[in-house]
Amino acid sequence: MGKMIALKKPEAMVFDMDGTLFQTESVLLPAYHKLFDTLREEGLYTGSTPPEEKILRCLGMLLDDIWRNVMPDASDEARKRADELLLQYEIEGLQGGDTKLYPEVAQTLQALHEQGVRLFVASNGLEDYVKGVAAAHEIMPLFEGLYSAGEFQTPSKVNLLEKLMQDFDLRSVWMVGDRSSDVEAGKKNGQTVIGCAYAGFGHDEELEGADVLISDFTQLLELYKDAQ
Numbered sequence: 001m002g003k004m005i006a007l008k009k010p011e012a013m014v015f016d017m018d019g020t021l022f023q024t025e026s027v028l029l030p031a032y033h034k035l036f037d038t039l040r041e042e043g044l045y046t047g048s049t050p051p052e053e054k055i056l057r058c059l060g061m062l063l064d065d066i067w068r069n070v071m072p073d074a075s076d077e078a079r080k081r082a083d084e085l086l087l088q089y090e091i092e093g094l095q096g097g098d099t100k101l102y103p104e105v106a107q108t109l110q111a112l113h114e115q116g117v118r119l120f121v122a123s124n125g126l127e128d129y130v131k132g133v134a135a136a137h138e139i140m141p142l143f144e145g146l147y148s149a150g151e152f153q154t155p156s157k158v159n160l161l162e163k164l165m166q167d168f169d170l171r172s173v174w175m176v177g178d179r180s181s182d183v184e185a186g187k188k189n190g191q192t193v194i195g196c197a198y199a200g201f202g203h204d205e206e207l208e209g210a211d212v213l214i215s216d217f218t219q220l221l222e223l224y225k226d227a228q
Contacts, residue, residue: 016177031089060179126150
């Protein structure tokens with residue numbers, strides 16, 4: 001575990017989805033290759049599929065920003081179609097059952113829930129994808145709300161977390177995530193940030209500013225137990 005500071009017990013924990021709860025690459029990479037095959041077949045994209053590292057580095061971004069980074073020269077039509085295909089192929093992958101949460105995520109969420117911690121998701125992903133992950137891995141009942149940029153059309157995770165906190169009248173939360181957008185969301189809303197350093201998609205500076213870094217999801221239980 002990273003630097004230790006005195007933490008206050010939160011009313012709720014708000015989790016990012018990709019790279020925090022869900023091993024995104026288990027569904028993303030097959031879908032990524034299929035969508036580029038389809039774009040080429042439909043005449044919307046020429047050339048080879050961009051390297052996997054390109055999209056993995058973009059995890060946590062809004063979809064518009066992802067496609068601007070992954071295929072900067074593509075048409076608006078191609079990017080819109082990529083949105084549709086990515087969701088279609090990811091949902092198919094989730095329904096296929098060969099995807100993974102990070103180790104002990106379901107058990108840790110269950111333990112936190114049993115201790116009375118209110119649990120939420122705030123993700124920059126699409127609504128059907130975020131809810132599809134939770135449904136496929138049978139963790140949906142543990143959450144009071146699954147908020148996504150796709151559902152609420154928020155321009156950033158800062159706004160998404162702000163809306164979630166207002167809707168549920170929350171004053172004290174831990175924002176738990178693996179990207180700079182999670183750190184920004186927590187800090188700009190005046191909240192504690194727990195940085196998840198186990199996914200390895202981002203650079204080291206991604207989690208700069210987090211209050212605590214964890215290298216294993218189960219460490220949340222110890223942090224909550226020790227918080228005042």
